[in-house]
Each structure stands twice: as structure tokens, then as C-alpha cells.
Amino acid sequence: MTSREQILSKIKTHQPELTSLPAPLTTVPGTVNLIELFSSVLVSIGGAVVEADSYEEIKNYIKQTFKDQKRIISTLKELADVSEQGWESQDPHSYENVDLAIIQAHFGVAENAALWITEELMHQRAVPFIAQQLAVVVKRSSILATMHDAYIRIGNAEYGFGTFIAGPSKTADIEQSLVLGAHGPKGMTIFLLP
Amino acid sequence: MNTAGKDHAQLSDVFNEDEARVNWHDETLWFVRAKRDKAAHNIPEWESLRENASQIKDNVLSNLHDYLISFEANAEKNGIKVHWASDAEEHNKIVHAILKEQGVNRIVKSKSMLTEECHLNEYLQHNNIEVIDTDLGERIVQLAEEPPSHIVLPCIHKKKEEIGELFHEHLGTPEGMSDPVFLTAAARVHLREKFITRKAAITGVNFAVAETGEFVVCTNEGNADMGAHLADVHIACMGIEKIIPERKHLAVFLRLLARSATGQPITTYSSHFKKPRPGQTMHIILVDNGRTTQLSRPDFRNSLKCIRCGACMNTCPVYRRSGGHSYHTAIAGPIGSILAPNLDMKKYADLPFASTLCGSCTNVCPVKINIHEQLYKWRQVIVKEGYADPKKAMAMKAMEFTLSKPGVYRSAGKTARWFLKNTPFAVNNKLNPWYKQRDMPEVPKQSFGEWYKQHKND
Numbered sequence: 001m002t003s004r005e006q007i008l009s010k011i012k013t014h015q016p017e018l019t020s021l022p023a024p025l026t027t028v029p030g031t032v033n034l035i036e037l038f039s040s041v042l043v044s045i046g047g048a049v050v051e052a053d054s055y056e057e058i059k060n061y062i063k064q065t066f067k068d069q070k071r072i073i074s075t076l077k078e079l080a081d082v083s084e085q086g087w088e089s090q091d092p093h094s095y096e097n098v099d100l101a102i103i104q105a106h107f108g109v110a111e112n113a114a115l116w117i118t119e120e121l122m123h124q125r126a127v128p129f130i131a132q133q134l135a136v137v138v139k140r141s142s143i144l145a146t147m148h149d150a151y152i153r154i155g156n157a158e159y160g161f162g163t164f165i166a167g168p169s170k171t172a173d174i175e176q177s178l179v180l181g182a183h184g185p186k187g188m189t190i191f192l193l194p
Numbered sequence: 195m196n197t198a199g200k201d202h203a204q205l206s207d208v209f210n211e212d213e214a215r216v217n218w219h220d221e222t223l224w225f226v227r228a229k230r231d232k233a234a235h236n237i238p239e240w241e242s243l244r245e246n247a248s249q250i251k252d253n254v255l256s257n258l259h260d261y262l263i264s265f266e267a268n269a270e271k272n273g274i275k276v277h278w279a280s281d282a283e284e285h286n287k288i289v290h291a292i293l294k295e296q297g298v299n300r301i302v303k304s305k306s307m308l309t310e311e312c313h314l315n316e317y318l319q320h321n322n323i324e325v326i327d328t329d330l331g332e333r334i335v336q337l338a339e340e341p342p343s344h345i346v347l348p349c350i351h352k353k354k355e356e357i358g359e360l361f362h363e364h365l366g367t368p369e370g371m372s373d374p375v376f377l378t379a380a381a382r383v384h385l386r387e388k389f390i391t392r393k394a395a396i397t398g399v400n401f402a403v404a405e406t407g408e409f410v411v412c413t414n415e416g417n418a419d420m421g422a423h424l425a426d427v428h429i430a431c432m433g434i435e436k437i438i439p440e441r442k443h444l445a446v447f448l449r450l451l452a453r454s455a456t457g458q459p460i461t462t463y464s465s466h467f468k469k470p471r472p473g474q475t476m477h478i479i480l481v482d483n484g485r486t487t488q489l490s491r492p493d494f495r496n497s498l499k500c501i502r503c504g505a506c507m508n509t510c511p512v513y514r515r516s517g518g519h520s521y522h523t524a525i526a527g528p529i530g531s532i533l534a535p536n537l538d539m540k541k542y543a544d545l546p547f548a549s550t551l552c553g554s555c556t557n558v559c560p561v562k563i564n565i566h567e568q569l570y571k572w573r574q575v576i577v578k579e580g581y582a583d584p585k586k587a588m589a590m591k592a593m594e595f596t597l598s599k600p601g602v603y604r605s606a607g608k609t610a611r612w613f614l615k616n617t618p619f620a621v622n623n624k625l626n627p628w629y630k631q632r633d634m635p636e637v638p639k640q641s642f643g644e645w646y647k648q649h650k651n652d
Binding site: 003006010114130147154156164165185 | 222225226237238239242243245246249250252253255256257258259262263278279280284328329330331334347348349350353354357374375377378379382385386389390414415416417419420422423424434439441442444445446448449456458459460461462463464465466467468469470471480482486487489490492495
């Protein structure tokens with residue numbers, strides 16, 4: 001018998017009587033302002049929120065705030081003036097010198113400030129992790145209340161890789177002192193568009 | 195710390211030699227527990243989330259056979275290679291064979307308690323493969339040549355000055371430098387070089403979805419992603435109990451996991467790996483290593499519902515004051531104490547006794563495992579099977595004799611009170627384990643029984 005057969009047959013013998021799955025949980029309706037909640041949670045986990053009316057405003061913000069950054073890449077054509085484009089097909093290791101990556105998210109979640117981003121929005125899986133700083137553009141109307149809503153939105157979507165990102169990379173492994181920028185981005189800026 | 199042959203009580207003695215350090219350890223973990231409470235209280239439906247998670251996991255255990263088969267089929271359809279391992283040795287051999295086939299002898303690994311349980315690092319090092327643990331806390335204990343002392347906070351037992359010393363020795367940071375921001379930055383540079391140069395990455399698995407064949411890995415540091423997305427080969431190691439039925443169930447578990455673990459609303463990264471990226475190979479190893487045996491024990495199978503948040507450790511008065519290493523097993527604390535005896539009842543016979551049975555672990559458990567009840571049940575199994583500490587077994591016999599004979603009980607009480615009052619040195623000495631780290635209480639003049647007799651007509 002192979003290990004697979006052995007394990008499966010032991011399970012079949014020992015698993016308890018079938019119990020049913022519980023009814024799915026849904027978001028408890030409330031009156032909270034989702035944008036306010038999203039923003040306050042994001043700030044509490046070390047991120048920054050910039051409300052912008054247009055890509056022009058985002059470009060101006062990038063020019064001012066990130067003017068000292070050498071390599072800025074983006075997946076957004078709208079930001080071509082302020083970022084490198086056409087970088088998508090390089091070896092992922094080559095993004096090691098990226099100072100700022102600006103990408104898009106499908107949606108955000110108010111309860112934990114997480115953003116859902118799949119592979120096609122990253123172009124390369126390594127990008128949101130290897131960049132020194134990460135900026136993400138998301139529509140205000142795409143801020144959902146909870147993770148239950150998030151998975152309803154995701155549904156049966158097909159992706160090779162997808163991730164929820166909530167704030168900059170962090171660690172508190174040394175005496176529980178919170179330090180931003182463990183291995184991934186040291187900072188995370190969210191641009192909220194109308 | 196060399197734990198060989200010592201039991202929890204003896205190892206706790208070592209930990210308790212430095213009282214100030216014990217107090218610090220205790221307070222730090224209580225601080226994490228308090229953050230968990232705050233996060234939980236922020237969610238009015240917290241209790242229904244726990245109940246829902248518990249029921250999903252009950253369903254998983256009752257249908258594990260079919261879920262594993264559908265997970266395997268879906269993962270393979272997604273282009274992932276699936277392996278099965280009956281025990282730790284087979285798991286280690288599979289990992290080694292994959293690396294050998296790829297000609298890789300240096301790898302990065304993110305946190306995986308399963309690989310700790312299987313002693314994968316030692317196995318690979320023995321076969322001339324260098325393993326770099328990339329979680330900061332795990333890298334620190336790896337440099338110190340110690341196992342992690344906590345499943346979520348691997349170096350919670352270490353002071354920043356000790357970490358500074360380790361980094362000075364191994365990473366060349368200035369002597370005496372112990373600032374966490376500085377040390378973390380030094381580790382970032384040190385580990386980036388490893389991420390960039392290593393061709394294979396091992397990660398753990400938090401959840402594997404039967405319906406879709408994808409698996410989810412949660413980190414705050416981003417080390418699992420840095421490793422996996424830069425490597426040509428990604429090996430994900432998981433216990434067979436990590437399966438969940440459907441993608442939407444992730445909502446429930448991701449809402450509970452980080453809040454229970456550290457009080458964060460979610461970990462920074464919750465990465466869903468479904469297919470290898472073009473040119474990459476992705477492997478999953480499904481490991482039994484005693485889990486099917488635990489499934490066969492009706493009293494203990496619920497322990498397989500665990501999502502490894504560590505809440506039961508942070509809240510445990512014994513864990514906080516004895517440290518993770520005193521449990522001499524990969525998973526410390528209350529949950530570890532019900533998992534370990536399943537693997538080796540004799541070696542871990544002491545662990546179910548390392549508890550006050552206060553029940554706090556059960557109250558914070560996000561999947562409602564009846565941890566303290568299982569600890570109590572393990573004690574009975576262990577005594578019955580003859581694995582209990584002989585001193586404990588003798589004391590239990592004396593207790594049984596005394597408690598079953600009212601006359602003996604009354605005179606024993608009277609005698610004890612007389613001795614405590616008139617000859618305190620008879621108990622306040624090193625021979626009495628209750629005197630360690632404690633002052634004996636003041637002695638009452640009479641027992642409750644005597645008091646009641648006197649006052650029942652008042």
C-alpha cells in the first residue's frame with residue numbers, strides 16, 4: 001500500500017460520523033462609514049491614505065512625496081508619466097532595486113484595511129513584496145465591509161495567485177517592538193479614487 | 195537549553211531561576227493576550243464566528259477523506275505536484291528528493307511548525323543542504339541554535355540585548371547594539387541576499403481549500419512570499435488537518451486567526467497560491483505523522499481543529515511562567531500538551547500535568563477546542579497506562595485513601611494545621627515543591643467542618 005492509500009484508509013476508518021456545514025455567515029448590517037473605518041484601520045497598521053479625485057492628483061502626489069526614489073514602476077498606464085512601464089517580462093530578481101511599485105487592487109476591506117490583489121494586477125508576483133515602498137490605487141466604491149463580502153466578491157474567480165495585503169510588511173519579533181519593513185515594503189500608501 | 199531527559203517541572207525550574215525574566219515573559223505574553231481581547235471585543239459577532247469556525251472544522255474532520263481527495267485532484271489540475279507522507283521521516287525524504295532532483299543545496303524556509311515537528315532542518319543539514327529560516331524570530335533562534343519557544347512568537351523568550359549579541363557575532367552589527375529597529379534593518383539586508391540567491395523555498399500552509407486546490411499562507415513579514423515568488427521551486431508542507439471545504443470559509447478563519455494570535459485585524463499578507471508561476475514548480479506534501487491516530491481517539495480528535503494561533507499559550511498561566519522550551523516539544527503550551535502525548539505518550543506524559551485546568555485556553559480558542567478537558571482526560575489515560583510520574587501516582591494513592599475515609603480526612607487536616615502552625619519549617623523547606631516561588635499561607639484555627647458544627651445553630 002502506498003502512503004496515500006494508507007493515510008486515506010486510516011481516515012476512512014476513523015473519521016467521525018458526518019456533520020453538516022453551518023449556514024454561511026454574512027456581514028452584520030451596521031451604520032459605520034466604510035471609508036472612515038478603512039482609513040482608520042489602515043493608519044493603525046502603519047499605512048497611509050490619500051484621497052484623490054483623479055490620476056492627475058495621484059501623479060502630483062507621487063512627484064512630490066516620492067521625488068527622491070530612483071526606480072518607480074507601475075502597472076497603471078494612467079501613471080506612465082511618473083513611472084517606468086514595460087518592465088513586466090524581466091526576471092523577478094531584477095525588481096530588487098525597485099523603490100516604489102504602484103499597482104491596483106480589485107477591492108479593499110474596511111474591517112482590516114486589506115486589499116485584494118491578484119496576479120494580473122501585479123504582472124509579476126514578486127512585485128508587491130520586493131519593492132521598498134508599495135502604493136495601491138483602489139476605488140472608494142470598492143471598499144467592502146468584511147471578509148464575508150470579500151469572498152462573495154471573489155466568488156469563483158480564476159487566478160494563479162492572489163493576496164490580501166494589509167499595510168506595510170512588519171515584525172514584532174524582537175521584544176514585541178513593532179518595526180515596519182521586515183522583508184517587504186517599509187511603507188504602504190493607498191490612493192482612494194472616486 | 196538542553197532539554198534531554200528532563201520533564202516540564204524540571205525545565206521550568208531552570209526557567210524560574212531568573213525571577214525578573216519570568217515576570218517580563220509573563221507580562222509580555224499577557225500584553226499580547228490583552229490585545230487579542232480588544233480585537234475580539236471589536237467584533238460583536240465574535241462568538242458566532244467561533245461557533246461557525248468550530249462547526250466547519252467538525253465537518254472537515256468528519257469528511258476528511260473526501261476533502262483530501264478533492265483537494266488533491268484540484269491542486270493537480272492547477273499544476274501542483276501532490277505528495278503524501280505517512281510520517282516525519284517520509285516527509286523529510288520527499289523534501290530531500292525534490293531538492294536533489296533540482297540540484298539545490300541551499301534553501302530558504304518560512305515558518306512551518308510541521309517542519310519543526312518533523313525536524314526537517316536537522317535532516318537536511320545532515321544531508322548537506324543549508325536551510326535559512328527567514329521569519330525574523332525563527333532566524334534569531336536558528337542563530338542561537340535553539341528551537342522556537344512559541345508558535346507565533348518564536349523568540350519571545352529572548353531579550354533584545356541577547357539578540358544584539360547574536361547579530362554582532364553572526365551578522366557583524368556593532369557590539370552592544372540592541373535597538374529593535376536597527377537589528378530588524380540588519381536582518382532585512384542579511385535575508386534579502388538569501389531570498390535573491392536561493393533557488394528553492396519551503397513554506398508552511400495555514401489553510402488548503404478542497405474546492406479549489408489552492409492553499410493560503412499568512413505572514414506579517416512577507417517572508418513566505420519573498421521566498422516563494424523568487425524561487426524556481428516552491429515546496430509547501432502541511433498536516434492533513436489543514437483542509438477547509440470551500441474558498442468562502444477563508445473569510446471565517448482569516449477573521450479569527452490574526453485577532454486571536456496578536457490582536458491584529460488580519461496578517462499583513464494572506465497569500466492564496468493556486469498555480470505555479472510560469473517556469474516554476476510547486477509541490478505540496480500532505481503529512482499524517484500521527485494525525486490519523488489522533489483522529490481515532492474520540493476524546494482527543496478535536497485537537498486537530500487547531501489553526502495554530504497561539505492564543506492558548508498567551509493566556510496560559512503555566513506557559514507564561516515556564517516558557518516554551520520547558521514543554522520539550524515543537525508545539526508548546528496547552529494545545530501542544532494535548533498533541534504531543536498522541537505522538538509519544540511516555541516521552542510527553544508530563545505535559546498534560548503542566549496545567550492548572552483553569553480553562554482559559556478553552557475560552558480563547560477560536561475554533562472552540564475543549565483544551566482543558568482534553569488535558570484532564572490525558573491525565574487519566576496516562577495514569578491508567580502507567581506512564582505517570584511515580585511521585586504523582588503515589589500522592590494520588592495517598593489522596594484517594596484520605597478522601598475516601600472521613601475519619602482519616604478529619605484527623606489529617608487537624609494534624610496538618612498543627613504542624614503548619616507550630617513547625618512551619620516542616621513545610622517551608624526545599625523538600626516541599628509547593629514552597630518554591632511561594633510563601634505558605636497562614637493557617638486557619640479550625641476547618642470549615644469544625645466551624646460549621648459550632649455555628650450551625652446561630
